[in-house]
Amino acid sequence: xxxxxxxxxxxxxxxxxxxxxxxxxxxxxxxxxxxxxxxxxxxxxxxxxxxxxxxxxxxxxxxxxxxxxxxxxxxxxxxxxxxxxxxxxxxxxxxxxxxxxxxxxxxxxxxxxxxxxxxxxxxxxxxxxxxxxxxxxxxxx
Numbered sequence: 001x002x003x004x005x006x007x008x009x010x011x012x013x014x015x016x017x018x019x020x021x022x023x024x025x026x027x028x029x030x031x032x033x034x035x036x037x038x039x040x041x042x043x044x045x046x047x048x049x050x051x052x053x054x055x056x057x058x059x060x061x062x063x064x065x066x067x068x069x070x071x072x073x074x075x076x077x078x079x080x081x082x083x084x085x086x087x088x089x090x091x092x093x094x095x096x097x098x099x100x101x102x103x104x105x106x107x108x109x110x111x112x113x114x115x116x117x118x119x120x121x122x123x124x125x126x127x128x129x130x131x132x133x134x135x136x137x138x139x140x141x
Contacts, residue, residue, distance in 0.1 A: 050084050069137035072130045079126030083119050090115045 023032065057080050061073050068076075093111045101107055 069133050071133040075129040079122050083122040
């Protein structure tokens with residue numbers, strides 16, 4: 001296990017070094033600054049929005065989750081994490097669509113409606129997962 005971990009760390013560091021070299025040699029300084037700002041924003045959004053929301057949901061589930069099987073709680077947490085990440089990915093498109101564009105083919109489709117559809121699908125899958133795990137947990141052994 002230790003050897004596999006070491007190989008993965010070396011491989012990961014090599015990929016980061018290769019990507020860094022590629023970025024420094026092929027991207028202009030202005031774009032590198034924009035990339036650094038975007039990465040900093042992603043960290044801030046994760047640490048300031050997603051992580052606290054997930055921690056709050058986990059705390060609420062732990063307090064009220066005595067009726068739910070541990071696997072059901074994990075399904076709910078996973079569904080929330082997937083939905084929240086997809087929401088964060090769609091937010092720039094929603095903002096751009098609200099600003100409008102002179103070229104109607106750039107932002108084709110209704111991002112808000114599609115996001116609602118994604119959340120409905122996530123809730124449906126998580127609901128089915130919770131129902132199945134609860135049914136399994138309720139069966140006598």
